[in-house]
Amino acid sequence: MKYVVLLSDGMAGRPIEQLGGRTTLEASHTPTMDRLAATAEVGLAAMVPQGMAPGSDTANLSVMGYDPRIYYTGRSPLEALSIGVEMEETDVSVRCNLVTLSEETTAYEDRKMLDHSAGEISTEEAKILIEAVKKELEEDGYEFHVGTSYRHLLLQKQGSITELIPPHDILGQTVGSFLPKEKLLRDKMKKSYDILSSHPINQKRKAQGKNPANSIWFWGAGSRPSLDSFLEKTGKKGIMISAVDLLKGIAAGAGMDVAAVEGANGGLHTNYEGKAKAALDALIKDGYDFAYIHVEAPDEMGHQGLVEEKMKAIEYVDQRVLRLLVEGMEEAKEEVRILVLPDHPTPIAVRTHTADPVPYLLYDSTRERAGVEGFGERTASETGISLSEGYRLIERLFAV
Structure with a gap:
């Protein structure tokens, strides 16, 4: 079994009047997410612990299975790890x-x-x-x-x-x-x-x-962070695929490898297909058990308050990353579990992060279950599945 987290940064949001009361995720054309959600576990997860700032740092630590209340020492130190800056305890x-x-x-x-x-x-x-x-x-x-x-x-x-x-x-x-x-x-x-x-x-x-x-x-x-080894913690050999120093830094701190994808820049016009290919190569050819694919674009478009561009970013994630990933694993006849979610919402109205629980879908290619029709905030909330400790969601991904 192979395992994937597809993290569509800031993808979640709040209802928008011009979209008929739908969120940008709900209004986007996401046939791959919708197809997987129809036979997947779908629910809500609180990735930001109560009382902590809703940043990509705390939220992505949660998605990786690291309780931010224990492991978080600040955002910039994680980025320092990524670019090779040595830190002393007093720095x-x-x-x-x-x-x-x-x-x-x-x-x-x-x-x-x-x-x-x-x-x-x-x-x-x-x-x-x-x-x-x-x-x-x-x-x-x-x-x-x-x-x-x-x-x-x-x-x-x-x-x-x-x-x-x-x-x-x-x-x-x-x-x-x-x-x-x-x-x-x-x-x-x-x-x-x-x-x-x-x-x-x-x-x-x-x-x-x-x-x-x-x-x-x-x-x-x-201050200088200290993360437990991801391999020792989970038993899974993992690779990070991201253009953002924060995510590369989390990976470095956790002892994971980082894939270099040409043209990946953290913007709307990043190399989506390159990220999908990097994950497929790592999982099928290079012996990795786990790939974490991070796409920054929906978050950036949310910060800029751009409705159509945020929807376009979400649709790119669906068609140019997730679809290729699923098709590639099916062609290779590899069993896979895929967790698709944002780290936090970045609602258009506020143009910054919020701590609202995020929708997730957990797909298993070997198992069909009663899912939902259409992946979004509302359908996720209607399942009754709600995790208050988001850092434990990864346990469901790796559950035997």
């Missing part, structure tokens, strides 16, 4: 986003958060911008490290964890009241605007009608 890692702030005022505090991802800036452009910031703002005890796209990090030696606000939580709002209380971090963010706003890359982006990456934004601080 603090902080996520450093490249963001787009409004430019109509002169005071930094009066600017608005327009885009938490600077138009999903390319890693190539971002590297040059972070190097410019690093040249001006790096000092003893504060190290900048390049990540992927808009996601980078600042390592504080002998640091302390301070409360920092995620930029995707304040889209459209004036940033002044959300700046770090720590003066040094606050000053670095302000100075970064002077460095980046006039940078040739950003001038070119503006000329092309793209959002400039005109500031850095710190959030997600935490």
Whole structure:
């Protein structure tokens, strides 16, 4: 038996009037999910423990079977693992986003958060911008490290964890009241605007009608993480397939391998087929027992408040990942269990994560059961299956 988690990040949501009271998932054309759901276990699972912030970090730890209340030490440290940044016990890692702030005022505090991802800036452009910031703002005890796209990090030696606000939580709002209380971090963010706003890359982006990456934004601080080995915990040899440093970092911390997929970028136009192929190769040819396929696009479209694009992302996951995965396993005559779910909702109306329970389907190619007609939030809620401890859902995937 082979095992797969297909994690469609932020896929769940809330009813939208323009969709006739349906969610983006319910309104999307998802024939593969619907076909599997008809003979699968379908229900709801709370992937974010009560009282914890509904981030992709806590939620994906839950999906992987790690109770966030035990294992979570902050988001940025998990990303540090992914890009090979060594952390001491006294170090603090902080996520450093490249963001787009409004430019109509002169005071930094009066600017608005327009885009938490600077138009999903390319890693190539971002590297040059972070190097410019690093040249001006790096000092003893504060190290900048390049990540992927808009996601980078600042390592504080002998640091302390301070409360920092995620930029995707304040889209459209004036940033002044959300700046770090720590003066040094606050000053670095302000100075970064002077460095980046006039940078040739950003001038070119503006000329092309793209959002400039005109500031850095710190959030997600935490200390060095320690995860138990996934192989020792589950008995399954696993591989992670994701374009996002957070997921790669969780995999690294858990001792899992990470597949490199050319063209995978965490955006709407990622290499969906490449992710499906990487999973099939790992499971059929390379002897892996478990593949975790993570697709970021629905979450990104939810943050941007784009209804049609979020539906398109969900449909791409269905047709360009899940369909190919199922067909490939059937052609290889491999028995498989597939768990399809989001980590958390990213409702269009709020443009950020919520802690609502998420719908899941658990399909077993060797067993048919009474499922539901159409996979979505409502049908999942109507089954009566509801898991309050989402980190235990993976036990159902691996159950004998």
